[in-house]
Amino acid sequence: MFNENVSIASLSTVTPPYVIKQAEAEAFLAKHYASKLGPKSLARMKKIFAHPGVLCRHIATDNIECLVNEPPDSRITRFTNWAIELSSQAINDSLAQAGLTKDTITGLVVNTCTGYICPGISTYLIEKLGLSKRIRIHDLVGSGCGGSIPNLQICKDMIQSNGDGVVVSVSVEICSATFQMADDLSLIVSNAIFADGAAATVLWKRPGIFTLVASASRCDTHHREDIRYIYKNGQLHNQLSQKLPAIASKTVSQVVMDLLTPWKLKPEDIEHWAFHPGGEKVINAIRNELGLSESQLQPTRDVLARYGNMSSPTVLFVLQEIIRKSIAPGDWCVMVAFGAGLSAHGFLLRH
Template identity: 75%
Template structure:
């Protein structure tokens, strides 16, 4: 679906202040969970945490000890507090960049997959930031790491054909609120990758930074059990297949083709690529499947190294990094993210002057 009238005006991000190096995270897990890990699992954990693809992450805790034996009530309270705080920071950042205030906003769409509260996060943001209580608000759940792009799709649809609409798209994940540890490779990998963060984009129907040209989505439900959260004893546990990189890259490639073919574009026409950095193996598989030059993936790898995988906001951290390095008017940009389902989503964008 094409739409040449809606643009991203600005993009803001936020992370918690507590930074964790991989060596610190490994020491924490070793100190508290060595008795639950078999020697083979411990050996794999050491190897995974030593990999240079992730160097630093930001976690919404005072210190890592807070994660030990955190009860469900404390966990959802921490999720709520930090989800609202980080979202607010990202929104304020984006509003300042766009030169507008909360009074200009007519809609707010928030997505998350790492915690559930009712009423949703949007209502807390309405109150905290002083948005009008009659703006249109939506809370989205269940899209996993790919959730920011369906969010943008909905924001675009709200604005389409309505000149005065200005909508804020917020992606917020407190992945540490789903922390679990057991003798399970999915959990070991998750604890080496995931982190916390928020992104906020202001969208409007006037020239901006990036014009939203076309979007595409695919959902391969046969892989549902390979990438998802599952409930055990009433708490979320991340479930990741060791074969994720192979089938995720195929679905991503189909979404890319769905975007480029109708637009008459080729892969070499895309100046800037922003992929969800789901991990080193996934990035490599996407690169090889699409035949993208390694240099085009540098921003994706930089975000993974400096922030880890923050789930849904992460691809917009990559996009923000691309914008910070400079984008020329007329440059084509393509962002793609994938997540639970298995679902993959993409947006074709064009830089504006």
């Protein structure tokens, strides 16, 4: 019954080559910003960076020293160049996996929240990859870490309204292009977990890896200030509330129920879970709220450890981790991402 629905034909994830371990990142911050941090913040920073939940991260630069006093113009140039490069790699890899060529693409949707350019990234990808100038394109901004799932929702709608089209979904974030440091716990935590990466998904109306069965979203604007970017002196600064684990876990739980109830499913019926790894405390809160086991959360924790939080592409890294392991015909998977707003978005998938 699901073969007539839109499915994921292939999925590719890409990171920049520069890798920094947590001890190196802490040393970098201490070298340049210790004089700006109070004793309490320095002690907190040491504890946060020593936590084994994140081991290393990929950063879109050849030299991390460029982050210190990076001029805004240089920063947006770095964002643009790396966003295009990583997105292009991910698209090419995903097309090759699906056995498709660029000429088959009828639509392209790109989401990001870590940089703004006009025209959007999609137009640069048309140029770099030599895509048809007549394909349908959309550039999405402002969805934060949850942005990849609204992207997939739009791609699904595009295909269902256009027969046998092939649509590519791209989530790309250069979180290092929003780097800031001050005596602020939000910034200390952000600089301990955020990283850069991209993911591209090829979608079509044929059998694939996972069928996009249903989606659900919730946005609780009452908690907007608990997770968002704010502008200070014309530059983005990440703002994270200490209440975030409790808030996010309840919203995620509501989205999960919105996905499962119409299909008469319960959490125990779901073989695979792909959550956005928003941090160790958030993962623990989701586990407790939904009553999941550690084994069900292992793909989420593994991605956080190896890559950190890359914002919107990260949940797709988790989904790829699940795909690489054993999935059986008929298996259910729930994918949920959450972020600025506070918003949470989910997809019910079936293999």
